[in-house]
Every structure is written in structure tokens, then in C-alpha cells.
Amino acid sequence: MAFNYEKYIRPGKLPHIWCPGCGHGIVMKGLIRAIDKCALNKNRTAVISGIGCASRLPGYVDFNTVHTAHGRAAAFATGMKMADPGLTVLCVGGDGDGVAIGGNHFIHACRRNIDITYILMNNHIYGMTGGQFSPCTPTDGFASTTPYGNPDPVFDIAKLAIGAGATFVARTTAYHATQIDKLIIEGIQHKGFSVIEILDCCPTSYGRRNKYRSVVEMMKQHKELAVPVTAAAKMAPEDLAGKIITGVLHKEDKPEYCEQYSRLIEKVQEQAAAKG
Amino acid sequence: MGIPKIEINEKYCKGCSICVEFCPTQVLQMNGFVAQVVKPEACIKCMQCELRCPDFAIRVFPE
Ligand SMILES: Cc1ncc(C[n+]2csc(CCOP(=O)(O)OP(=O)(O)O)c2C)c(N)n1
Ligand code: SF4
Numbered sequence: 001m002a003f004n005y006e007k008y009i010r011p012g013k014l015p016h017i018w019c020p021g022c023g024h025g026i027v028m029k030g031l032i033r034a035i036d037k038c039a040l041n042k043n044r045t046a047v048i049s050g051i052g053c054a055s056r057l058p059g060y061v062d063f064n065t066v067h068t069a070h071g072r073a074a075a076f077a078t079g080m081k082m083a084d085p086g087l088t089v090l091c092v093g094g095d096g097d098g099v100a101i102g103g104n105h106f107i108h109a110c111r112r113n114i115d116i117t118y119i120l121m122n123n124h125i126y127g128m129t130g131g132q133f134s135p136c137t138p139t140d141g142f143a144s145t146t147p148y149g150n151p152d153p154v155f156d157i158a159k160l161a162i163g164a165g166a167t168f169v170a171r172t173t174a175y176h177a178t179q180i181d182k183l184i185i186e187g188i189q190h191k192g193f194s195v196i197e198i199l200d201c202c203p204t205s206y207g208r209r210n211k212y213r214s215v216v217e218m219m220k221q222h223k224e225l226a227v228p229v230t231a232a233a234k235m236a237p238e239d240l241a242g243k244i245i246t247g248v249l250h251k252e253d254k255p256e257y258c259e260q261y262s263r264l265i266e267k268v269q270e271q272a273a274a275k276g
Numbered sequence: 277m278g279i280p281k282i283e284i285n286e287k288y289c290k291g292c293s294i295c296v297e298f299c300p301t302q303v304l305q306m307n308g309f310v311a312q313v314v315k316p317e318a319c320i321k322c323m324q325c326e327l328r329c330p331d332f333a334i335r336v337f338p339e
Contacts, residue, residue: 001337001338002326002335002337014288014331015287015332015333018331019290020291020292021290021330025330025331025332026329026330174328175328177324177327177328203292214292214293215292215294216293216294219294219298219328
């Protein structure tokens with residue numbers, strides 16, 4: 001049966017502003033299906049973003065939404081979650097927003113293991129501002145600010161998140177549409193900081209400069225390069241070069257920040273009461 | 277089982293052609309900058325077009 005997205009979209013907001021073929025719309029649909037399957041209460045769900053094309057997402061969806069400052073989604077989300085730990089808090093945004101200007105907030109949210117699900121749409125570029133390179137632009141890739149090819153190495157967002165302390169880390173692509181909702185559901189259900197990296201397509205600012213004739217070509221490449229994590233475990237590292245490992249890459253149980261914080265409050269209150 | 281109803285919202289479709297390219301049975305075709313249903317009887321109800329349409333423009337009602 002056709003899925004009824006309209007139930008979760010603010011009236012009159014479609015069509016959205018994203019370019020033809022931009023993968024952000026595919027991710028937004030996956031997010032809506034995930035929230036629907038988790039049967040979350042709209043009024044107890046918050047979707048928070050920074051700035052960028054990807055960060056326009058909260059404007060369309062009918063939840064508690066905040067469109068904050070560039071790179072600051074994790075900081076605002078941390079405040080909201082701590083003030084109301086019963087709220088389901090999701091962050092959405094791009095690679096530029098999340099791991100360039102917002103990199104510091106991102107790693108510290110990972111470190112604290114606060115119960116937030118961060119959906120990072122990695123389209124390898126600053127789409128909104130005209131295609132400047134990001135920490136996720138491939139080495140030798142072209143951006144408006146790397147006209148001779150990008151000399152920089154690339155951030156591996158999943159490794160960064162795991163290293164910083166995130167307790168659920170997963171990856172998929174805009175091509176693998178059904179995996180988007182599956183992983184977001186797992187992320188929401190996981191108690192702790194969950195990062196879901198979605199390799200996304202920006203045909204306008206990235207594709208055009210990097211010899212992709214269409215978004216379809218970009219998505220076909222996602223399909224070809226994807227290796228499920230179970231298959232990757234049996235492959236030699238040299239065979240995995242350039243591949244996109246998909247699925248749940250890391251999951252562990254560690255104390256969650258809001259719970260730790262409320263325990264601390266209790267402890268201090270007990271100590272104060274004992275002193276009289 | 278009857279032929280599914282496939283709705284394309286022409287106000288939302290931006291002509292990216294993702295649905296046309298990934299439909300395994302060539303049910304859809306581009307008509308200029310808008311996708312069009314040309315062979316609904318070939319639809320296997322896999323929902324690939326609906327899932328991947330970034331623009332909320334296509335809906336498949338299996339019946
Ligand atoms: C403090 C600040 N610096 C710079 C900008 C300009 N700016 C707006 S969006 C953006 C990049 C967004 O890129 P990304 O997060 O990758 O999202 P995309 O547009 O690719 O979806 C930048 C640099 C800003 N809005 N605020
Ligand atoms: S510039 Fe890129 S990221 Fe922004 S809407 Fe267009 S395709 Fe999407």
C-alpha cells in the first residue's frame with residue numbers, strides 16, 4: 001500500500017526546495033517511515049538541524065522542530081534532551097554542518113553517549129553555498145574550492161563517531177531506501193548516541209563537477225560499491241578499498257548521559273539531606 | 277490480482293528520472309520533465325519507484 005507521508009508533512013510545504021534528484025528527499029521519507037513504524041507521538045518527538053540544504057528538513061515535518069545555527073544541532077539537541085529526557089530527539093544535517101563546522105559538537109555528543117539519534121546526510125560537499133569542499137569530499141574530487149582536485153584526506157564519519165564514543169553507528173546510502181528506515185528505527189530504539197550516516201547525492205553541487213551525468217549514475221555507484229557489513233567481515237582490506245560498508249557497524253551498551261546526570265543529582269541531594 | 281493504480285503528482289515531480297531508471301519492468305517513462313505511467317500492467321508492485329522518489333510525487337496502490 002502506498003505510504004501516507006502527508007500525515008507527517010506540514011500542510012502546504014510540498015514541493016520542497018531541494019533540487020531535482022537531491023537525495024535529501026529520499027532520506028526525509030525514510031525518516032518519516034521510521035518514526036511511523038516506531039509509533040512515536042508527534043508531540044513528544046523533536047527533529048533538530050543546523051544549516052544547509054540537508055538542514056532544511058525540519059521545516060517540512062510536523063514534529064517539534066528547531067532549525068538552529070550552523071553546526072549546532074547536537075548542542076541544541078543536548079539541551080533539549082537534558083531538559084526533557086522523555087522526548088525522542090533526532091538530529092539531521094549534512095556533512096559540512098555535522099563534521100566540519102559542527103565537528104566539535106558532534107564528537108562531544110558521541111563522547112557523552114546522550115540518547116539522541118543523529119542522521120548525517122553525507123553528500124560530500126557544501127551543497128547550499130555553491131559546492132565548496134567539505135571534510136567528506138573525496139581526495140582528488142572536485143569542488144568549487146578545489147578546482148584542481150582535493151588534496152585532503154577524507155573523514156570516515158563512522159570511525160570518527162566510534163572513536164569518539166557513539167554506541168550505535170550505522171551506514172547506508174540514498175539508493176538503499178528501505179535500509180534507511182530500518183537503521184533509523186534501530187538508532188531510535190538504541191539507548192545512547194546513535195549515528196546513521198547516509199551517503200547521499202547532490203547532483204547540483206557535487207555530481208556536476210565530478211563527471212556524473214545524472215543522479216541515477218550516482219545512485220548506481222552506491223549500489224555497486226555497497227558491501228554489507230557481514231560480507232565485508234570476510235573480505236581482505238585491499239578488496240574493500242573504495243567500497244561503502246553498509247549496515248550496523250558498531251553497537252555497544254554504555255551508560256547514557258541523562259541517566260548518569262540524574263543519578264548525580266540524586267547523589268548530591270542525598271548527601272545534602274544527610275548533612276541536614 | 278488487478279493492475280495497480282500508480283499516481284504521479286505532476287505538481288511535485290521535478291523530472292529527476294530516478295523512478296524511470298530503477299523500475300525493473302519499465303512501467304514508467306519520462307515525458308519531458310515529468311514521469312509518466314506507460315505500462316501499468318507490467319507493475320510487479322515492488323514499490324521501488326515510490327521508495328526512491330525524492331519528491332513525494334509517486335504513489336503505488338497495489339489495489
Ligand atoms: C556560521 C556560518 N558559517 C557559514 C555559513 C554558510 N553555510 C550555509 S550552509 C553551509 C554548508 C552546508 O553544507 P552541508 O552541511 O554539507 O549541507 P548540504 O547543503 O550539502 O546539504 C555553509 C557553509 C552559515 N550559514 N553560518
Ligand atoms: S544543492 Fe545539492 S544538496 Fe542542495 S538541494 Fe541541490 S542537490 Fe540537494
